[in-house]
Amino acid sequence: MADYRAPLADLDFALRTSGGLEALHALPAFAEVDAELVDQIVEEAGNVAAEVWAPLNHSGDQEGVRLDNGLVRTAQGFQDAYRSYVDSGFNTLPFDPEWGGQGLPWTLALALMEVWHSANTSLALNPMLTIGAVELLQAHGTPEQQATYLPKLITGEWTGTMNLSEPQAGSDLGQISCKAERADDGSYRITGQKIYITWGEHDLSENIVHMVLARLPDAPHGTKGLSLFLVPKFLPDADGNPGQRNDVRCTGLEHKMGIHACPTCTMSYGDDGGAVGYLIGKEHGGLTGMFTMMNNARLAVGVQGIGIAERAYQDARAYAFERMQAHDIHGGHESVPIVRHPNIRRKLLTMRALTEGGRALALYAGNAMDRAKQAEDADERARMKTRVDLLVPVVKAWCTDHGVEVASTAVQILGGMGFIEEGGVAQHYRDARIAPIYEGTNGIQALDLMGRKVLRDEGAGLHALLADLRAGLSDLDDISDHDLTAIRRAVARGLDQLEAAGETLISLARDDIAQSAAVADPFLELTGTVVAGALLAQQAGVAAQQMAAQESAPDQHRAKLAIARFYADNLLPRADAAAAQVRQGAASTLALDEKLL
Amino acid sequence: MADYRAPLADLDFALRTSGGLEALHALPAFAEVDAELVDQIVEEAGNVAAEVWAPLNHSGDQEGVRLDNGLVRTAQGFQDAYRSYVDSGFNTLPFDPEWGGQGLPWTLALALMEVWHSANTSLALNPMLTIGAVELLQAHGTPEQQATYLPKLITGEWTGTMNLSEPQAGSDLGQISCKAERADDGSYRITGQKIYITWGEHDLSENIVHMVLARLPDAPHGTKGLSLFLVPKFLPDADGNPGQRNDVRCTGLEHKMGIHACPTCTMSYGDDGGAVGYLIGKEHGGLTGMFTMMNNARLAVGVQGIGIAERAYQDARAYAFERMQAHDIHGGHESVPIVRHPNIRRKLLTMRALTEGGRALALYAGNAMDRAKQAEDADERARMKTRVDLLVPVVKAWCTDHGVEVASTAVQILGGMGFIEEGGVAQHYRDARIAPIYEGTNGIQALDLMGRKVLRDEGAGLHALLADLRAGLSDLDDISDHDLTAIRRAVARGLDQLEAAGETLISLARDDIAQSAAVADPFLELTGTVVAGALLAQQAGVAAQQMAAQESAPDQHRAKLAIARFYADNLLPRADAAAAQVRQGAASTLALDEKLL
Known part of the structure; x- marks a missing residue:
């Protein structure tokens, strides 16, 4: 396999275009975030990723993790690799300076997450979960909780986990049955079993902070009866250092197809009477808290798909x-x-166009998230909140589905060596497969896009997005370039298809919500394909302008135009297929008697 | 994971419709092959597959194989499972009765291969390779070679292998460097190393017969200098029993992503002076021999894709x-x-429609192969030879690409349990991935379809296929059924798209062969999608007719109509995307400077 190199120039270009870094820089919150600073951070992260994390990817896959008397031992080198990440301050990037964060844009943080996932996706999952815990505490923690936990979680000295799944409760959180009881001191006692807990136990940090959904005795049924608790592995002592061991243990590790270096734990709470937990937010209000971190976490999983795709492409x-x-x-x-063989070129270009399309999509969503938080105008913040909410399921599902596709294509290009583990890309194919599943399956994402993001506002958010993308496209009208003309035409058609499909979705739902649900998957595929295409078109426009402004054509700009043209010719046609599926409606999906399936 | 059950009713229906069993029965060669006999054989195979082979699929994956002092030990139960297959006579089905075969149609043999691959694809690969060796010997062996080897290979008492790949020679057989030297006794001495040899060494049979491509000292360069040799593990003694150990050894096993229970061997020939080999066919004529078995082997690999898809669907x-x-x-x-959730239904129906489409395609090709061999009329034989040659790369590539897709969808439906090895479907996802690679990568299949099957006869074979499929479609004109009308319309459009794409392919090639090669992959995808759709339409027609003829609608017929309708609405749209890719041509694929990739 090849040595990983962070794609600095591509990241930089995508950050400046789809990520809209300059516009973010214009916001007071990001006044110090200039191009120079961004370049420096991306380059430093790229170095650590390439030199420290990436060489452990294959060895970690081979060695895996082991459960040793309740303790999880990570693979050789992982402790040092994680330490170098923490010591360089990379974990602090997007967080509140009040607690030791650097207050940098999420857009930038997402770009770096891609790099960590390319380098070593098993290890990158650890900070991904910690970031979720930080988000929860920043939004819903008490001042005391924030003061105790945030500084250590933000540096990454302590790590976080999300404890949702139970054997009977996967996509359906309403079935969670872990119990919480009120204790006299205002804390709670948690009992029950959680499964599939990513990095639930490990030897990388001195403490682990579990965010646990559980149910109080008087809780209503379903998701409205869930409360969220912070359950530290070690209870902080008076100085805030790890003190008494809490009553939570890892009782098993899953034997998984991929991400072998990442422990996926069965966690047992309260075997000795009850784990001490602290309420986050309100009783029975746990799901609200979870929704807070969901956007970030889902964007991050989408970026995982892109990261693996980039690594698979390089290999x-x-x-x-x-x-x-x-x-x-x-x-x-x-x-x-x-x-040199044309159909191998086609495969490589398909991989690259999907990867760059995904990256554009994720950074565009990151920009919307930053503006939703930091824009000066309240209307703009609201508009951008709608935007990021709409894009999150698309980024999560589209980028991870195509992460699997790109990894699979890498296997195909390597041929026999692709199927042999020592070739290295087999791991990408195995690792990539988890991303469409966790953090809400891609089917759940499609239903979220359909229900909460399109039907709920009757397409208003979608129309606003379409309008912005069309405006971006018409900005390119004056640029005279043969490729760009073809790209513009193809993207304009795609945007029309997406608009029509949105209307079909709404009209199907009026008839019967099951009908729109039956076409939710192709609607999401259509949305991702078209929006990514529109963003690559804008990138091509920037490239063409810069080529026109200079005498020579820098290689990078020629490449951006070529990738966007390839995407328009060869990937946008997938929108035809997805649009047709939406148009055909649900009849053929719902017709057959269940017993005849 | 679920217990595997052979889909007897589906196989029967597909054999009678797309496999055209009745038409085969009308040929003198198959006069005894009536529906009753076929049903009986399929049912018996289904029993052995479900009861003996299938339960070993997961345990074999977990246990794998090991190399023990030059001997390969297979997983627990594999020896007995293989023995029960041999003892029931299943290996003899399609072969020449002169040597102990049953002379049954390949169409039927392919249907059974699907069952073996569903049950246990690692084990099924063993007879798949033996069948190739039998084909070679039937076509090119001397009478003595045939008398010595065919009876034991046909029963499966001995097994066969194909030895093509070397480290520097994968898709490019011209680079093969294994040496052959003439010995005084008319035999040859083979030296060199072969890699990726499926079932190259094992403990299932008392002898292994290797078919080896090697190069004589005076051989021309490239593929025209390859000769084919039979190299038995044990040289047969005067009674035809395994005698002296030959100078060929397994020196290593690959650590693969899937098919763990199948040994993929590095084979060393002639470490002690030279392995005794016997020439098959003519010196320097080895590739002709290989081409003889290639159609069968490639159809068989296509069927592997279907078999895994069927198992993944059942799970x-x-x-x-x-x-x-x-x-x-x-x-x-x-x-x-x-x-009950609509988007899960969509996934299941997509899996089933792709599986049934692939099955229809493979059995239709099997029928053409049988008629190419057994039709009474020489013109018909020639016409069918062209037909099967055209369909072989499509069956191989389309069915294996979609085998991967279907297995991946099974992982998605199982969610977290899909990613955990004990869930069982992760194995399908890993196992399925080899099929697009070996026996000619799917990229090689696409180039074969383009070059030898469409460009060489300027589309004549393609047009003949289109004409037959259109005729089949117009046979349905009189049947009044709402679904069938929609199906017919969609398929007719697909056939038009395929015709136009064939013309584009030819016209691109006139300009520059690289341009047609650049669209070879989507052309193959288009061909498979449309032809499978047309065959499912014909199945739907039969179902509708039988429903009209009877008062009640048997469940199976309703299901066939519904599957064909689902395919028309949701999978034929993929033809739009593939047709558009062909139409766009090669410019965007070939434009970018290589160094900018």
């Missing part, structure tokens, strides 16, 4: 330049590198 | 009926099985 590209097989299709007797 | 369906999550979308407080 496949390197192999395609090295592997000599068959002569050039025009003739000759010399073997050529397989990159 | 996902069972889970969807068992797993209770969330209430019905229309309301209520009770959890319902997830099959």
